[in-house]
Amino acid sequence: SAVISQKPSRDICQRGTSLTIQCQVDSQVTMMFWYRQQPGQSLTLIATANQGSEATYESGFVIDKFPISRPNLTFSTLTVSNMSPEDSSIYLCSVGTRTGVGTEAFFGQGTRLTVV
C-alpha cells in the first residue's frame, strides 16, 4: 500500500480566500484523485489529477473553483478558491496502485476545511 500525507490536516478559513491542499505519496503512482466529503455524507470525486496535463473534472466541479496541479508522480495540490461556507468539507487525496489482480485505492487522512 502507498503512504499518503496531506497538509494541512485541518484549517479554518475566511470566506473569499483560497486554500491549497498538498498531497505527497511515498512512491510513484499513476493515478491520483481528489474527493470531497461533505459533513455526514459520502465521498464524491472532484477530479483526476493527471501528471503533466490538465486535471479531468467530474460533473459539477470546475477548474476555476478547484484548480489542481500534479507536477510529478508523487505530488499533487488541490486549491479551493474563493471559498464560501458551502465549501466546508473534508477533502481527500487518493491514489490507485496496481496489484497482480487489479487496482486498489488508498486515501490520505483528509483535510478538514471550515469556512467562516
Next chain:
Amino acid sequence: GQQLNQSPQSMFIQEGEDVSMNCTSSSIFNTWLWYKQEPGEGPVLLIALYKAGELTSNGRLTAQFGITRKDSFLNISASIPSDVGIYFCAGRIYNQGGKLIFGQGTELSVKP
C-alpha cells in the same frame, strides 16, 4: 450519474453479533472495494474484489462480488467495540478508468 445504493444506513448492535451490509448498482462494476472510516481519518481499505462471484475474507470480515457484477456485500462476524465506524462500499465502473463511486455509508455502533 451512476449511483450506489448502500444499506442499511445505520446499525446499532450488541457486541458479539454478526453484521451484514450491502451495495447495489444499476451499472456493471469491475471492482468492488470496502472501506472503514473513523472520525477524523480517511477511509481505510478493508477488502478488494475483482471478479464476479469472488469471496474474500480479512479476519472477521468477509465480502463478496455479486455474480451479476452489480452488487456486493460485507459481513462482519462476532462484532467488537472497535468495529465502530462508517463502512463504505466503492465500485469502479467497467471502462471508466480508475475513479471510484461510493455508497452512502453504513454507520455501525456496537454496544459492549
